[in-house]
Amino acid sequence: MLLIVLSMVFFGLAIKGVLGRQWGGNRFDAYFFILITLSTLCAWFPIRHALFEERLAEASERFLSTDRISVNCLSKFGGIFYLRVAGFVYRGSDIINLKSSTCEQLQAYLDSPALVDNYTLYSLHVLTHEAMHVAGEFNESLADCKAFQRNHKMAEQLGVPSLTAAINSRDLHRFRSSRHPYYSAECEPGRRMDEGLPDAVWVPSS
């Protein structure tokens, strides 16, 4: 927000310099271009942030075949109230809230999905898990297991090539931690939580 205001201030000063007379006439010179550059730089980060949220939201909408989802990447300050969770959805809400570190990891993952490490890749699972809440599943173990069976689908909607998405999805389940609070031993291929999805890509976790 501060950057948007700064951007507008710099832009306003640049225009004022061109139109106004009080600073020695028309300032369509280096002064003008420095102000425009500062204005653009200040606007760049909020715009990139908003575009990334939009990309995540549109992928989530295609993933759930709906058109009402928004994704909110929390600021570092906003995230301190939710230190223990990587993301959350209020019951009945269509807004996926992600911690700033989760969004940074998602950005890093999407920059090079074939070379991602498991820690960074986990952000994909967080997004899929939160999408299952938007779809109405608020039992954490069930939402988590549904996500493990669908991570490749979310990855594809984010623009990841199918083969890479399948490998990512397989790795996410393979390296799942049994110490995670949402862990269930029933969330394995052929076990009780297996939905038998025809295109599920998962292998037993280790």
Ligand SMILES: [Zn+2]
């Ligand atoms: Zn959850």
